[in-house]
Amino acid sequence: MTNDTSVTPVLELSHISKRFGPIVANDDISISLKRGELLALLGENGAGKTTLMSILFGHYTPDGGTVRVDGVELPHGRPRAAIQAGVGMVHQHFSLAPNLTVLENVMTGTEPLWSLRSGTAAARRKLLAIAERFGLGVDPDARLGDLSVGEQQRVEILKALYNDARILILDEPTAVLTNIEAERLFSTLREMARQGLSLIFISHKLDEVMAAADRIVVLRGGKVAAERKASETNKAELAELMVGHRVTRPKREPTTPGETVFEASRLTVSSGGIERLKEIDFFLREGETLGIIGVSGNGQASLSQLMSGLAKPATGEMRLFGEPVTALDVHDLVDAGIGRIPEDRHRQGAIGEMAIWENAVLERIRQPLFSRRGIVDRSAGQAFAATIIEEFDVRGGTPASRTRLLSGGNMQKLILGRNLYRRPRILIAAQPTRGLDEGAVAAVHARILEARKQGTAVLLISEDLDEVIGLADRIQAIVKGRLSAPIAAEHADPRRLGLMMSGDWTSGDGVSGEGNSHAP
Amino acid sequence: MSAFLDIIASAGLWAAVLRIATPLIFGTLGALLSERSGVLNLGIEGIMTFGAMIGWLAVFNGADLWTGMLVAALSGALFGLVHAAMTVSLGLSQHVTGLGITLFASSLSYYIFRLAVPLASTPPTVTPFQPISVPGLSDLPFIGPALFTQTLPTYLSIVIALLLAYIVYRTPLGLALRMSGENPHAAEAQGVDPIRIRYGAIMAGSALMAMGGAFLTLSAFNSFFPTMVQGRGWICIALVVFASWRPGRALFGALLFAFFDAFQLRLQTVLGNVPYQMFLMMPYILSIAALAVMARRARVPQALMQPYRRGER
Numbered sequence: 001m002t003n004d005t006s007v008t009p010v011l012e013l014s015h016i017s018k019r020f021g022p023i024v025a026n027d028d029i030s031i032s033l034k035r036g037e038l039l040a041l042l043g044e045n046g047a048g049k050t051t052l053m054s055i056l057f058g059h060y061t062p063d064g065g066t067v068r069v070d071g072v073e074l075p076h077g078r079p080r081a082a083i084q085a086g087v088g089m090v091h092q093h094f095s096l097a098p099n100l101t102v103l104e105n106v107m108t109g110t111e112p113l114w115s116l117r118s119g120t121a122a123a124r125r126k127l128l129a130i131a132e133r134f135g136l137g138v139d140p141d142a143r144l145g146d147l148s149v150g151e152q153q154r155v156e157i158l159k160a161l162y163n164d165a166r167i168l169i170l171d172e173p174t175a176v177l178t179n180i181e182a183e184r185l186f187s188t189l190r191e192m193a194r195q196g197l198s199l200i201f202i203s204h205k206l207d208e209v210m211a212a213a214d215r216i217v218v219l220r221g222g223k224v225a226a227e228r229k230a231s232e233t234n235k236a237e238l239a240e241l242m243v244g245h246r247v248t249r250p251k252r253e254p255t256t257p258g259e260t261v262f263e264a265s266r267l268t269v270s271s272g273g274i275e276r277l278k279e280i281d282f283f284l285r286e287g288e289t290l291g292i293i294g295v296s297g298n299g300q301a302s303l304s305q306l307m308s309g310l311a312k313p314a315t316g317e318m319r320l321f322g323e324p325v326t327a328l329d330v331h332d333l334v335d336a337g338i339g340r341i342p343e344d345r346h347r348q349g350a351i352g353e354m355a356i357w358e359n360a361v362l363e364r365i366r367q368p369l370f371s372r373r374g375i376v377d378r379s380a381g382q383a384f385a386a387t388i389i390e391e392f393d394v395r396g397g398t399p400a401s402r403t404r405l406l407s408g409g410n411m412q413k414l415i416l417g418r419n420l421y422r423r424p425r426i427l428i429a430a431q432p433t434r435g436l437d438e439g440a441v442a443a444v445h446a447r448i449l450e451a452r453k454q455g456t457a458v459l460l461i462s463e464d465l466d467e468v469i470g471l472a473d474r475i476q477a478i479v480k481g482r483l484s485a486p487i488a489a490e491h492a493d494p495r496r497l498g499l500m501m502s503g504d505w506t507s508g509d510g511v512s513g514e515g516n517s518h519a520p
Numbered sequence: 521m522s523a524f525l526d527i528i529a530s531a532g533l534w535a536a537v538l539r540i541a542t543p544l545i546f547g548t549l550g551a552l553l554s555e556r557s558g559v560l561n562l563g564i565e566g567i568m569t570f571g572a573m574i575g576w577l578a579v580f581n582g583a584d585l586w587t588g589m590l591v592a593a594l595s596g597a598l599f600g601l602v603h604a605a606m607t608v609s610l611g612l613s614q615h616v617t618g619l620g621i622t623l624f625a626s627s628l629s630y631y632i633f634r635l636a637v638p639l640a641s642t643p644p645t646v647t648p649f650q651p652i653s654v655p656g657l658s659d660l661p662f663i664g665p666a667l668f669t670q671t672l673p674t675y676l677s678i679v680i681a682l683l684l685a686y687i688v689y690r691t692p693l694g695l696a697l698r699m700s701g702e703n704p705h706a707a708e709a710q711g712v713d714p715i716r717i718r719y720g721a722i723m724a725g726s727a728l729m730a731m732g733g734a735f736l737t738l739s740a741f742n743s744f745f746p747t748m749v750q751g752r753g754w755i756c757i758a759l760v761v762f763a764s765w766r767p768g769r770a771l772f773g774a775l776l777f778a779f780f781d782a783f784q785l786r787l788q789t790v791l792g793n794v795p796y797q798m799f800l801m802m803p804y805i806l807s808i809a810a811l812a813v814m815a816r817r818a819r820v821p822q823a824l825m826q827p828y829r830r831g832e833r
Contacts, residue, residue: 080711095709097702099819100695108699109710111692118692159710 008071010035010198011056011087011167016065018051025051026062027222033167033200038193040213040230041202042242044437045407048222049202053169057089058082069167088160090170094152098145103127105144106159130161134192150181157188168192170201174208175435178296179463186212204242204437206235218242239438247438249470250446252489253453257473258286260322261426261457267316269302276302279316280483282476284426284457289448290486291472292461294501296431299481300461301343304430307459308340309333321425334363339419343430343461345408349415352404356394357385359403360418388417393443409440416447420456427451430461445471465494479503523790533782534666538674539740541778543568545677546732547756548763548770549684550596550725555760556688557721558701558714558823559607562618564729565753566625567599569746571730573629576737576744577636579646589673589734596730599625600723608718611827622753630746643743649673671739673731678771680728685767697721701821704828714828729753755807762811764818773810780806 009032018026025048033039043049054060056067061077068074069085082089096105107123124140131137136154144152153173160168170189174182189199189212203209209216210230218225218241226241239247262284269277277299284290294300305311309330318325320336333340342348350359361370361381370381385399392413396406403411412432419427429448433441448471452458461478462468468475474486477500484505487496527533547564554561561567575592579585599621606617637644649671658668688694696717699707704714732752737744755777763769780803788799 079709083711095703095706097699097706097822099702099822100698104695104698105706107692108695108707109712113693113696113712115692118690118695 007034009033009068010070011200012066012068012071013052013056014066014068016052016055016062016067018048018055018060018062024222026055029065029219029222029224031217031224033198035198036193036196037198038189038212038214039198039200040209040216041200041219042204042206042209042216042238043202043219043225044204044242044439045409047219047242049219050171052219053089053171053200053202056082057087057169083163083165086164086166088157088163088165088168090153090156090160090168090173092171092173092175094156096144096152096155099143101141101143102138102147102155102158103140105155106140106162110163127158127162130158133195134161135188136161148181149176150178150184153177153181153185154188166197168197168199170199172202172204174203174205180295182208206238206242206438209238210235220244242437243439247442249442249466250449252289252449252471252473255287255453255473257288258455260285261320262459263317263319264313265317267306267313267318269306269311270314271302271311275314276481277306277313278481280481282483282486284459286425286457287452287455288474289452289458289460289472291468291475291489292459292478292483293465293468293475293497294463294478296463298478300430300463300478302481303478304340304343304428304461307428308342331366337422337425339424339427339456341412341415341419341427341429341432343434345411345415350403350411352402354403355400356389356397356403356406356414357382357399359414360385360388360399363418384421388414388421391421392417392447409436409443412436412440412444413447416444420447420451423451423454424456427456427458428461429458431463432460433462433464433467441467465497468492468497469494475500477501477503477505524787527783527786527790530786531662531665533786535669536782536785537775537778538667538670539778540781541774542670542674542677543732543735543740543752544756544759544774544777545681545771546728546735547753548759548774549677549681549767550728550732551756552725552760552763552765552767552770553684553697553728554600554722554725555824556697556701556765556821557718558704558821558826558828559604559718559722560614560618560757560825561600561603561621561722561725561729562615562757563599563603563621563625563726564618564756565749565751566622566629567596567726567729568733568736568749568753570599570625570629571596571733572737572748573633573733573744573746575730575734576646577633579738580637580644585649585738588738589731592730592734593727596726596728596733597723599730600726601719603726604719604722607827608715608722611829614825626746633744633746643745645742646738648737648742649739673735673739677732677735681767681771688767698821700828701823704823708830715830718828729756732756758807758811761815761818762807764814765821776810777803777807 011033013029013031016026016029029052041049051060055062058077058079058081066073069087074085075081103120103124106127107118111118127140136158138151138154138158144155173185177185186208193199213230216228216230216233216238218238220242260283265281266279267277268275268279282290292300292303302311306313307328309328312327346352361384365371365376370377382399388394389399394410394413394417396410406414432448433444436444448458460468460471469489469492473489475489475492475497476486477484479501484500547568551561551564571592574595575588578591579588603617603621606612607614651669651671654668658664688697696707696712699712700714700717707714733749736748759770759773759777762773784799784802788796
């Protein structure tokens with residue numbers, strides 16, 4: 001291993017192996033962690049990261065290998081032993097009770113069950129001291145359910161620290177966070193490492209791994225594929241190590257835009273008495289992608305609701321295929337061939353408890369293709385789902401299996417397939433690759449580019465700069481419900497887009513001066 | 521109007537309120553304890569009936585009154601054990617299991633009663649709990665006779681309500697109880713065993729329900745008849761929601777319902793020209809109205825009615 005012999009690693013995993021039936025999840029993995037180190041465990045979904053951390057934390061018993069904390073071996077399969085040795089885990093799905101206060105969430109299980117009185121005052125002091133030390137400010141008496149996701153994650157971290165964790169494991173900590181929350185989290189994690197805690201975070205995002213970690217261990221197919229210092233590697237190398245071959249996101253080829261299929265002018269959308277979108281202007285053309293870039297929470301949700309037929313504009317004009325419309329209607333959109341990829345694929349994109357084929361046909365269930373006189377044609381639906389699974393490379397399920405069992409990337413491919421199979425005239429894609437690993441991102445991008453090439457007008461709403469630069473022909477920034485004028489992709493670079501996202505639309509060298517910035 | 525005021529100003533009304541409230545307090549606290557741990561217990565109606573029967577039968581056969589209460593509590597805990605085994609260990613539907621227990625326990629009560637007591641034209645009776653005047657306090661004008669001349673089980677129910685409020689909000693056990701009902705996975709991850717907590721809460725809660733039933737035969741009346749619980753169990757289930765799963769408010773809710781009930785009884789005698797069924801409806805209608813107002817802000821335990829299985833998310 002790389003650590004020098006004079007220092008005992010605080011954590012040492014040696015030769016860990018774990019099989020689930022025929023699948024080898026972990027194959028002879030050895031990793032060590034030094035005091036004050038921030039280690040990233042990088043790998044695609046299914047590389048064995050979460051299994052490894054579950055073994056470390058005692059949720060799983062390994063088939064072979066040892067876990068040592070400060071040189072002392074931990075018994076397998078005993079979460080309590082891991083907690084007592086100072087290992088804390090922050091799960092991707094928080095283990096918190098929304099109806100209880102922050103303090104109550106943290107205190108549960110920390111006192112003898114039959115004490116006559118809870119030591120609330122002492123617990124509050126301890127919690128506040130920890131929060132102060134690491135800059136994890138949070139109100140101990142707030143009801144947890146009233147906190148934002150980022151604050152809830154802070155509580156989850158505080159809970160581990162309250163139990164005197166010195167080694168902290170975070171499982172995909174940024175999966176649920178906005179970019180700003182993620183940046184804040186990593187500055188907290190670096191501060192914790194500086195103060196002598198040792199941390200491992202699991203991720204499949206190259207950017208954050210490069211930005212935050214001291215050292216990176218890449219897992220692939222259950223094995224350690226490589227180990228690199230963050231200062232001695234780069235994103236391209238890591239991507240290749242992670243996937244096993246060179247991954248290149250597909251390139252956008254120039255196309256000639258066709259006719260305008262959708263046009264919005266001075267459109268305002270309100271909900272809950274607040275103007276979510278303010279007098280926005282944009283248009284979509286065949287064979288062209290419009291990218292809407294912005295920090296999440298600036299009106300993207302309202303924009304995608306509007307375009308999905310779930311919200312009505314208060315004022316302004318819309319033209320769909322040249323015809324003025326006052327509102328978009330869900331059924332009309334489906335009938336007109338408008339594909340939608342919703343932001344939250346688990347809640348709006350697919351119904352987890354239903355079969356894959358049911359999800360594949362759900363929005364077109366009333367069409368004669370899939371039902372006759374109110375009776376669903378199951379075989380036609382299953383055949384359609386089988387085609388999508390085949391053509392869009394959806395792995396991990398048959399038409400009859402439950403959609404919940406698909407990984408995020410495969411669920412997204414199913415949703416893409418459902419929408420793209422019958423070549424839509426317009427495709428609305430909201431955060432289409434959020435939470436996906438690099439291989440799945442490349443696949444989704446390829447599909448979107450292919451649809452564009454075949455003449456689909458694409459509206460891409462994303463907060464991923466690389467994604468927007470890679471896919472969009474024209475880019476508008478969304479800030480506080482307003483849209484900037486479009487710039488051509490050739491003029492876009494991360495620095496300029498960053499300025500646009502911050503609301504600085506004045507310094508733009510020709511922001512409004514593009515040749516095609518106004519509707520024809 | 522003055523008739524209304526006369527009723528409210530009578531000490532007899534307030535004494536009746538406490539008497540009527542007592543079985544509701546026991547039952548509501550029992551249901552609340554169970555639900556706080558995450559398990560709905562619709563066996564309450566049957567468990568109260570069984571408690572009323574078995575407590576009475578014990579006293580009828582020579583046991584003293586407190587032994588009767590204890591026997592009722594133990595029988596309740598036993599039904600609680602059955603409910604816990606079905607809903608917690610086997611993860612069966614809490615609705616179906618609870619209703620099954622109600623049907624079974626009600627029928628079993630009548631069966632045992634019939635086996636033990638021969639059919640008679642006048643039902644056999646026992647000597648029930650006698651009112652205890654709290655020294656000093658019972659001599660206070662108005663308040664004395666209204667509040668401090670109750671039987672011991674009534675005072676006990678109020679003490680239990682206060683005790684439960686303390687346990688739920690001020691002790692590690694109470695926090696473990698709430699966490700088990702809100703997120704058993706989190707409880708488990710923090711070293712609390714939600715399965716044991718749920719067993720304990722269901723059994724203790726069922727014991728309280730049965731004591732509420734026994735109050736009917738050993739204090740409010742002195743004999744047992746099979747229909748005597750008369751839907752009080754279901755009222756308790758509604759009162760838990762009304763109380764937003766808080767013991768203090770459960771006490772208040774039970775007293776409020778009892779007030780409506782005692783009030784309508786007296787109103788019947790004053791307003792003789794209105795059909796008495798109208799008055800009988802009153803407490804229920806007012807309860808639904810109160811429920812509609814109060815329960816909108818209720819915070820339901822998040823894991824209520826969700827079976828917990830280890831290692832599954």
